[in-house]
Amino acid sequence: MSSSVVVNNLTFKMGGEAGQGVESSGAGFSKALARAGLHVYGLQDYMSRIRGGHNFFQIRASDRNVQATESAVHLLLPLDTLTVEEHLQEVVPGGAVIMDTPLKIDDARLLDRGVSPVRVPLTEIAQREGGNKLMMNTASVAVAAGMTDMPFEFIEQIIRENFGGRKGQMIADANIAVARAAYDEGAREFGPDFGWKIKPLQAKPRMLIHGNQAIAFGAAAAGCRWISMYPMTPATSITEWLAAHHKKLGIVTKECEDEISAILMAIGAAHTGVRAMTATSGGGFSLMVEAVGLAGMTETPLVIVDAQRAGPSTGLPTRHEQSDLQFALHCSQGEFPRIVLTPGTIEECFNAGWRAFNLAEKYQCPVFILTDMNQSTAIRAIDPDAFDLGSVQIERGELLTDEELDALTEPYLRHKVTSSGISPRAVPGHPNAIILTTSDEHYENGQAVEEAPARIAQMEKRMRKLQLAASDIRPPLPEGPEDADLTLVGWGSTYGPIHEARQLLEADGIRVNHVHYHEVWPFPTAATEALLGGARRVVDIENNYTGQLALVIRMMTGINIPNKILKYDGRPFTGDEIVRKVQEGVLARV
Amino acid sequence: MSSSVVVNNLTFKMGGEAGQGVESSGAGFSKALARAGLHVYGLQDYMSRIRGGHNFFQIRASDRNVQATESAVHLLLPLDTLTVEEHLQEVVPGGAVIMDTPLKIDDARLLDRGVSPVRVPLTEIAQREGGNKLMMNTASVAVAAGMTDMPFEFIEQIIRENFGGRKGQMIADANIAVARAAYDEGAREFGPDFGWKIKPLQAKPRMLIHGNQAIAFGAAAAGCRWISMYPMTPATSITEWLAAHHKKLGIVTKECEDEISAILMAIGAAHTGVRAMTATSGGGFSLMVEAVGLAGMTETPLVIVDAQRAGPSTGLPTRHEQSDLQFALHCSQGEFPRIVLTPGTIEECFNAGWRAFNLAEKYQCPVFILTDMNQSTAIRAIDPDAFDLGSVQIERGELLTDEELDALTEPYLRHKVTSSGISPRAVPGHPNAIILTTSDEHYENGQAVEEAPARIAQMEKRMRKLQLAASDIRPPLPEGPEDADLTLVGWGSTYGPIHEARQLLEADGIRVNHVHYHEVWPFPTAATEALLGGARRVVDIENNYTGQLALVIRMMTGINIPNKILKYDGRPFTGDEIVRKVQEGVLARV
Amino acid sequence: MSDMKLFTSDEKPTWCPACGDFGILASLKQAFAGLDLSPHDVLLVSGIGCGSKMPYYMRANGYDALHGRAVPVATGARLGNHDLRIVVISGDGDGYGIGGNHFMHVIRRNPDLTHVVQNNQVYGLTKGQYSPTSDKGYISGTSPDGAIEMQINPIALAMASGATFVSRGFAGDPKHLTQLLMKAVRHRGYALVDVLQPCVTYNKVNTYDWYRGRVYKIDDESGYDPSDYDAAWGRAKEWEERIPIGVIYQEEGRPTYEEQVPELQAGPLFRQPVERPRELLESIKREFI
Amino acid sequence: MSDMKLFTSDEKPTWCPACGDFGILASLKQAFAGLDLSPHDVLLVSGIGCGSKMPYYMRANGYDALHGRAVPVATGARLGNHDLRIVVISGDGDGYGIGGNHFMHVIRRNPDLTHVVQNNQVYGLTKGQYSPTSDKGYISGTSPDGAIEMQINPIALAMASGATFVSRGFAGDPKHLTQLLMKAVRHRGYALVDVLQPCVTYNKVNTYDWYRGRVYKIDDESGYDPSDYDAAWGRAKEWEERIPIGVIYQEEGRPTYEEQVPELQAGPLFRQPVERPRELLESIKREFI
Numbered sequence A, B: 001m002s003s004s005v006v007v008n009n010l011t012f013k014m015g016g017e018a019g020q021g022v023e024s025s026g027a028g029f030s031k032a033l034a035r036a037g038l039h040v041y042g043l044q045d046y047m048s049r050i051r052g053g054h055n056f057f058q059i060r061a062s063d064r065n066v067q068a069t070e071s072a073v074h075l076l077l078p079l080d081t082l083t084v085e086e087h088l089q090e091v092v093p094g095g096a097v098i099m100d101t102p103l104k105i106d107d108a109r110l111l112d113r114g115v116s117p118v119r120v121p122l123t124e125i126a127q128r129e130g131g132n133k134l135m136m137n138t139a140s141v142a143v144a145a146g147m148t149d150m151p152f153e154f155i156e157q158i159i160r161e162n163f164g165g166r167k168g169q170m171i172a173d174a175n176i177a178v179a180r181a182a183y184d185e186g187a188r189e190f191g192p193d194f195g196w197k198i199k200p201l202q203a204k205p206r207m208l209i210h211g212n213q214a215i216a217f218g219a220a221a222a223g224c225r226w227i228s229m230y231p232m233t234p235a236t237s238i239t240e241w242l243a244a245h246h247k248k249l250g251i252v253t254k255e256c257e258d259e260i261s262a263i264l265m266a267i268g269a270a271h272t273g274v275r276a277m278t279a280t281s282g283g284g285f286s287l288m289v290e291a292v293g294l295a296g297m298t299e300t301p302l303v304i305v306d307a308q309r310a311g312p313s314t315g316l317p318t319r320h321e322q323s324d325l326q327f328a329l330h331c332s333q334g335e336f337p338r339i340v341l342t343p344g345t346i347e348e349c350f351n352a353g354w355r356a357f358n359l360a361e362k363y364q365c366p367v368f369i370l371t372d373m374n375q376s377t378a379i380r381a382i383d384p385d386a387f388d389l390g391s392v393q394i395e396r397g398e399l400l401t402d403e404e405l406d407a408l409t410e411p412y413l414r415h416k417v418t419s420s421g422i423s424p425r426a427v428p429g430h431p432n433a434i435i436l437t438t439s440d441e442h443y444e445n446g447q448a449v450e451e452a453p454a455r456i457a458q459m460e461k462r463m464r465k466l467q468l469a470a471s472d473i474r475p476p477l478p479e480g481p482e483d484a485d486l487t488l489v490g491w492g493s494t495y496g497p498i499h500e501a502r503q504l505l506e507a508d509g510i511r512v513n514h515v516h517y518h519e520v521w522p523f524p525t526a527a528t529e530a531l532l533g534g535a536r537r538v539v540d541i542e543n544n545y546t547g548q549l550a551l552v553i554r555m556m557t558g559i560n561i562p563n564k565i566l567k568y569d570g571r572p573f574t575g576d577e578i579v580r581k582v583q584e585g586v587l588a589r590v
Numbered sequence C, D: 001m002s003d004m005k006l007f008t009s010d011e012k013p014t015w016c017p018a019c020g021d022f023g024i025l026a027s028l029k030q031a032f033a034g035l036d037l038s039p040h041d042v043l044l045v046s047g048i049g050c051g052s053k054m055p056y057y058m059r060a061n062g063y064d065a066l067h068g069r070a071v072p073v074a075t076g077a078r079l080g081n082h083d084l085r086i087v088v089i090s091g092d093g094d095g096y097g098i099g100g101n102h103f104m105h106v107i108r109r110n111p112d113l114t115h116v117v118q119n120n121q122v123y124g125l126t127k128g129q130y131s132p133t134s135d136k137g138y139i140s141g142t143s144p145d146g147a148i149e150m151q152i153n154p155i156a157l158a159m160a161s162g163a164t165f166v167s168r169g170f171a172g173d174p175k176h177l178t179q180l181l182m183k184a185v186r187h188r189g190y191a192l193v194d195v196l197q198p199c200v201t202y203n204k205v206n207t208y209d210w211y212r213g214r215v216y217k218i219d220d221e222s223g224y225d226p227s228d229y230d231a232a233w234g235r236a237k238e239w240e241e242r243i244p245i246g247v248i249y250q251e252e253g254r255p256t257y258e259e260q261v262p263e264l265q266a267g268p269l270f271r272q273p274v275e276r277p278r279e280l281l282e283s284i285k286r287e288f289i
C-alpha cells in the first residue's frame, strides 16, 4: 500500500501495566536493534507503583545518532487497552498498532486516523508455541520485527542471551518458538503494507547504556571504592550497578539507615583516602546538605550524585525535572567552595563520573553531579570508544605520598594557608602526620579558632580554591554557527532534545546555535559572556518552572534571557516539541 | 585635666572570662543607663565555651538613637588581664581603664597611649563591704558610674530589682554597699579628670530588648501557640523566652530529638490550625530543608526563624554572619513559593515576628525570618510604643470558619485551583471537610497524581501565590536624599551600622542614601529598579564573603554592584568602620 | 459501631494484587467502624512507601508526609488537636530505618498515637532493597551477597524504650488484626502495632506461608499477662521458630504526653483564640522596662 | 605500654574547672598508653558538644564532625582504613538525642568502634537545656516546669539493639574508667561506654556526689558474668538507687562488620590501588554490548 518506504528511522512504543514486562521487553528489543547496527534511544516512563497503572518504553531507532525521543510513534505495542487510549493520538498516519486479537479496542478508531490495526493472536501464539501466555510480549515484539523486515536472527540472539544456563535453554527455546511464529505472521500479513523498515547496518557493536550506568562506570574508571547510599528513585541504579560489580571492582557498597548516614559514611571513608561517593535524589539530597557543609569545611573530597526528579517534596517520584540547580549551588549554611557538573549525554555522564573524583581530590571539596530522571533511565546505543579509557587520568591533587610523609620534618598542618588555597593533604595513619580537622572554623593545624585573623585566613584560603578550579571547568559547549540568529541555551539532559531541535530548525533554514552547559560551577563567566553576550536572540530551555540556569546566568553575567521554554510536567522534551515552541514563541514574535 | 566634656555619648566595655559575670553586669548597667533616659546599644561577644576564655559586653550610651556599636571605647572595665591585652588599643586617648589594684598590667602602657589607669581595689572593696569578692564586677561598674557622674540611684535601683525577695534583700544590700564605696571612690578620685559624662535625660521609660525577644514577642502578639525546636545558638533564646512565658501566653514549647522533628512537629500542629513556628541556626536549618519542601507542597503555613551564625558547617558557633540568604531562597529540592523576611532592627524583628504568621496563613507556605547572631543578642533601649500593638492585625487568610464549613455542600478540595492560587483552607475535624494532602504532587482533592495536566495545574497554582504575596511584601526602605551621590545597600542587621555610616558620611558633606532590604522574597523587583536603577555609585555592604544580596539583586534585575564591603570574620560592622572602608574604597577611586 | 463503608474511598489501591497491605486497610476500616468513629474524627499520618499510600485509600483525614517522618507530624497534630484520633502509618524502612530516631523518642513522650508499621521486611516502593528488618543474609539489589546487618527487633526496641503498648499483627489474619487495632486505638498513649505484611512481589522469603507457619496468638495463651514486663520481654525475643501476635506488652495508667502539657487542659490548642488580650501583651512589654 | 604523655596535646581544655570531661580525657590517654598505641594509630571522631571537643585536647588523629553524626563518619573511616583504632566521642544529646538513629543502626552492624558517650544528662555547650537522659521533671530553660519525657536508658537500648559490648563508666573514677576503656577498645566489635559525667555548671541534680552515692562496680561482684544476657538485662534497668558501672554485657565472637565485607580482606581499602586495570574496565564495557 504505502509506496514510499522509510528505512531506519522509526519509533516503537510498548505500553502496559507495571509487572507486564514492558521494561524487559523494551530493553531486549532495544538491544536487538543496537545489534542490528542502528542507533537506539530508549525512554522509560513508569509510575510510582509496583504493579498495574501504566508504564511505557519508547524506542527510537535510527541511522543517525539520535539522543532524544520524538513525539511521533510509528508502531504502538499495547499490552493493554489503556496504552491505546493514552497513546493512539501519537501514532502517525500510516503507522500501526499491534494488538492481541481479543484486545477490546474498536479498530475503526484507528482506521479513522489512518492507522492500521494489526491483529495477531499474541496470547494464543504464546500459549501454543511457548506454553505460557506471559510470552505474549515476546510475540508482540516479534510481530514488530517481522513487520519492519528486521532479520529474525537479532531477536533470536537476544532471547538466547537473556536466558542463559541449562534451565534457561528451555525457556529460551520456548520464547524463540513464540517469536518465530509471531514474526512470520507479522512479516507475512502486515509487512508488505507497513512503510517503515529496519535494515541492519554495518557498524561496530554498540553499548546500550543509561546515564546512571555511565556515571557508575565513570566512577569505576576513576578508582571509586566506596558508595554509601539510601534507596531513592532514580538514583538507586547507580549503586545497584556497582553492587552487582562489587567483586570485579573491589568496591564497597553500603546501604545506610538514611541519607544523612550515607553521606557521612562517605565522608569518613574519604577522609581515610578512599575515593568515595554517594548518590541520591530529592528528599535524600535535602537531608544531606548539612554534611555537604562539613565536607566543605573539613576539605574532604566527596562526590555526590543528585539524580533530580520532579519536586517539590516527594513530588512525582518517578518523573523528570531539572529543578535542583540553585539548591545545589547554595545548599548548606555558610559559604564554601563546591563544584557542580551537569552532564547531558551518556558520554558526559561517563566523563562527569570520573572527572568528579579528580576535581574532588584536587580541590578538596564536595563535587556534585546533577543528573535527572530522564538521563538516569533512558538508554542509548553508543560506540564503546566514546568511553575513552585512555583519556581517563587519575589526578589526586596534592595528596602526600608515604615517601613525602616520611621526609616530613615539620608538624603537619592539615589546613595550611597556601597561595592556591590548596593545603597538601595526608590521610591518618602516618607517624609524621597527626591529622586534626573540625567542622568548627580552625587554625592551620585543625584546632578550633575564635580569633578574626585566622578565620579570615581560612575563609579566604578555602574560597581561593575556586579560582583555580574555575580554570579546570569545561566551558559550555557551543554547537552550530557562531553568528546565529537564534541561540538555544540549556544544561544537563536537555542536550539531546535541543541538539535535535537545532538540527530541525537548521533544516528549516534558520541559523541557530546551541550553548550547552555541562559543568556549571565555578560558573564559566567569561565563556558565557563570549557565547551569549553578543547573541541576537536567545532562548533558555529548561525542565523547571523558574528557569534556573537563566537566573544563574543573569546573576553571574547580567545577561538576561527573557525568552524561555520551560516544562515542568514531569516529562522530558522532544526535539520537535522544542521546535514547535520556538516557532510559536520567539520566532512568531519577530 | 580634660577641658572639654562630652555628655551622653560614650562606650563602656566590660570583659572577662566566661563565668565571671560579664553578661549579667553588662545587662544590669545597660538597664541603669536606659533608666537614666539614655539610648543604649549593648553588644555581647562570647566564645563557644562555658567557662574561661574571653567574653565582652560593649555598651554604647547616647542621647541619639544609636543602633550599632562604635569602634572607640571610652571606659574599659577588664575583669582580667586578657581584656586589657585584647582591647587596650580600642580605648581612645583621654579614656580610662578601670582595674583592680593588683591586676598585673603595666600602667605605663596605658599612659603611653594617653589612657588613664584607674586603679581601685575592687576585690578588696567587694570583700570588705559585701563580704564576697565575686561582687568585684559590681564594684567595677560602680566606679564607671561614679567617674561619669551618673547618679547613684540608677545603680541602686537595678541592684534592688535584680535581687528580689527576702533572701535577695541581704544580697542586694551587700551589693549596694560595695557599689556605694566604689562609686564614691570613682567619683572622687577619677571623676574630675574624666571627660565623658552621663546626664540623666527626661524620657519615657524604655524597653531593653534584643532581636530574639522582639521576634518572640511579635510571635506572641500574632497568636503563635507553638514552638518546637532543638537547641542551637543563637536561636535558643527565642524558645527560652517563650517557655518562660508559656503560662501567661498559653503557648506550647517543645524541645525535640532533632531539628527534623522540630520542624515536622510544627508542621503537624500547623496543619490542625495552630499558629506554629520553629527556630534554629546553621546545621539545624540544613536539617530542616526537606520539611520546608513538605510545607511548600502541602501548603501548610509555617514560620521558620534562622538565626544565622558564621559558617560554613559548625563554623564559629557564637559568632556573627549573614550567609544563609541564598540558601533560604533555594533550599529544598524542587520549586515552591516561600517568603523571606530579613529584619534589621529590633522594631523590624517585632514586625517580622507577627507579620510572618499572617503571611504564612495568607499564602499557605513557609515563611522564613532570617536574623543573625548580632541581632539575636545585641540589646537596645527602645520606646515601648515602637512595638505598636495597635498595628498588629491578625489575618488568617482564606481559612474557612466553622460556619462556612457547616454550609459546605460540595466535597472539600484542599488544593482547589483558584485564580489567586490560594485554596480555601480547612483544618481536620469537621464532618463536611475530610482533608487529604500529600507530599506527592496531587489533584485538587489531595490524591496523588501522575498525569501531566493536573501536575501543571497544581504547580502553577502554587507558584501563582507569589504574585499576590509580592504585593504584600514591604519594599526596601530608602533613607537619605533620593539623588544621592552614593548609595549604601544592605539587608538585615547591617541596618544599624549602615544607618550610622550614612549619618557620619553626611556630616562629612557627602550626599549619601541607604537602601535597606527587610523583606526580600518575593523579591521587590520594581522597587529595586526604582531605587538602584539610576543610582550613581552603589556600595553593597554585607556580612558574608560572596555578597549574596548583591547577587540576588543582579539575578532579579540585572543591576550589578561591583563595589562591595564584605566582612566575614564573625564580627558585626561598626558605623565608623563602614565609613573608613567607603572612604578607602569607592570614594578613593573617584 | 459505625459503618465500615463510611471509610471507603473512591480511590482504587495501586498495590500489587495479594499485597498484605489490603488486609491492613480492611482491618483498619473495620477497627474504626468497631470503635464507632467517623471519618472526620480520624487523621491518618503516613510516611512514604507502598503501605504509606494508605491514606489515599481510606475516607478519613489524611496527611501523607515524608519518608520516615510521619511520627513527628502526627505528634504535632495530636498536640494541635487532641480531639482527633491519629493513626500513624509507616513501613519498616520508613518507621525503623530512616525514621528510627523518631520511633525511639516518641515512645519516651507517650502521646496518644496508634502507630501501624507495615513490616514487609523489605523496601517495597523502591523495588526491593533490604530493610532494617530483613533477615541477615537477605539478598537484594543492594545486598547481592546477602545483608550483613543483624535485623532489628522492633518489639524489643519498643519495650527497651519504655513503650506502654507493644503489639504485633499479621496482615494475613485481618480478623485478629482488627481486634488488635481496636485495642491499640483504645490504649491511652503510644501504641505500636508492628504488622507482618507479606510483600508478594519482592520478598520471596517472608511469604504468607512463612509467616503462617510461625505466628501464634499470644492472647489465646491462658495465663499470658501483657502487663508482666518480664514475661513480655521473653516473648519479645521470639522470632525464628515462633512469632507471637497480639498484645505483647501493655502498661496502663501512665499519663500521655498531652495530659501533661498544661496548655492543653483548656481544650484543643487550635481552638484557643489567636488574638491575645492587649492588656496581657502590654504587661509583658513592661517586663522589658 | 606506651607513654601517656605521647597523647598530650599543647591545647588547654576549655572545659569548666572540675568538669567530668577532664577525667574522661585522662582515662582515655591512659587507656591508649596501656594498650601500647601510638597517636597515629588512633582516630578520634567526635560530634559537637562540650565533651566532643576531646580531639582538640589529645595528640592523636581527630575528626570533629557534626552534632549527632560522629558514628557514621567513624563507620566510614573504619571501613576505609581498618588499621586505625577508632574511638567515637559524643555527648548524651549528641549520641542519644539527635544521633539516636545512628546509635541504633551502628549496633546492628557491629563495626569495631569504641563509642564513648559523655553522659552528663544535659545539653552542656548550648547552656543547660534538658537532654534525652535528663531525669523526668528536670528543670531547664526549655523545660521550666520540668521535662515531661521519660529519660532514655542507653544501656537497655543498646542491649535491645543487639550490642556486643555494653558498659558504663564514671568520670569521677578515672582508674576504673581507664580499665573499662581498655576493655572496650580491645573488644572486637562495637563497644558502648556510657560515661556518667558530672556537668558542674548546669546539672545541679546529677552531681559527683549524686553519682558517687549510687555507682557500684559490677566487675567486683563475684559471680557476675557479663556474657549472661538475662542477668545483664536485669542490671541494665538499675538506676534510681544503684547504678552499675563496668562491663554490663559482652558477647564475644560475633564477627565485626568489616570482617564480613569481602573487599576488605585484601587489606585496608584506602591502600587498594586507585587505577583499575584497563582490561578489567574494557571487559566490563563489553557487558553493555
Ligand SMILES: Cc1ncc(C[n+]2csc(CCOP(=O)(O)OP(=O)(O)O)c2C)c(N)n1
Pocket (backbone or CB within 6 Å): A230, A231, A232, A233, A259, A283, A284, A287, A314, C048, C049, C050, C051, C052, C066, C067, C090, C091, C092, C093, C094, C095, C118, C120, C122, C123, C124, C125, C126, C131
Ligand atoms: C528521604 C527519602 N529517602 C528515600 C526515599 C525513597 N523511598 C520511598 S519509599 C522507600 C522505602 C519504602 O520501604 P518501606 O518504608 O519499608 O515501605 P514499603 O514500600 O515496603 O511499604 C524509600 C527508600 C524517599 N522518598 N525519601
Ligand SMILES: Cc1ncc(C[n+]2csc(CCOP(=O)(O)OP(=O)(O)O)c2C)c(N)n1
Pocket (backbone or CB within 6 Å): B230, B231, B232, B233, B259, B283, B284, B287, B314, D048, D049, D050, D051, D052, D066, D067, D090, D091, D092, D093, D094, D095, D118, D120, D122, D123, D124, D125, D126, D131
Ligand atoms: C544540627 C545541630 N543542632 C544543634 C546544634 C547545637 N548544639 C551544639 S552542642 C549541643 C548539645 C550538646 O549536648 P551534648 O551532646 O549532651 O554534649 P555536652 O555539651 O553536654 O557535652 C547542641 C544542641 C548543633 N551544633 N548542630
Ligand code: SF4
Pocket (backbone or CB within 6 Å): A050, A051, C014, C015, C016, C018, C019, C020, C021, C050, C051, C120, C124, C125, C198, C199, C200, C201, C202
Ligand atoms: S511491592 Fe510489595 S509491598 Fe509494595 S504493593 Fe507490591 S506487594 Fe505490596
Ligand code: SF4
Pocket (backbone or CB within 6 Å): B050, B051, D014, D015, D016, D018, D019, D020, D021, D050, D051, D120, D124, D125, D198, D199, D200, D201, D202
Ligand atoms: S558546661 Fe558542663 S559539660 Fe560543659 S564544660 Fe562546663 S561542666 Fe563540662
Ligand SMILES: [Mg+2]
Pocket (backbone or CB within 6 Å): C049, C091, C092, C093, C118, C119, C120, C121, C122, C123, C124, C131
Ligand atoms: Mg517495607
Ligand SMILES: [Mg+2]
Pocket (backbone or CB within 6 Å): D049, D091, D092, D093, D118, D119, D120, D121, D122, D123, D124, D131
Ligand atoms: Mg550532655
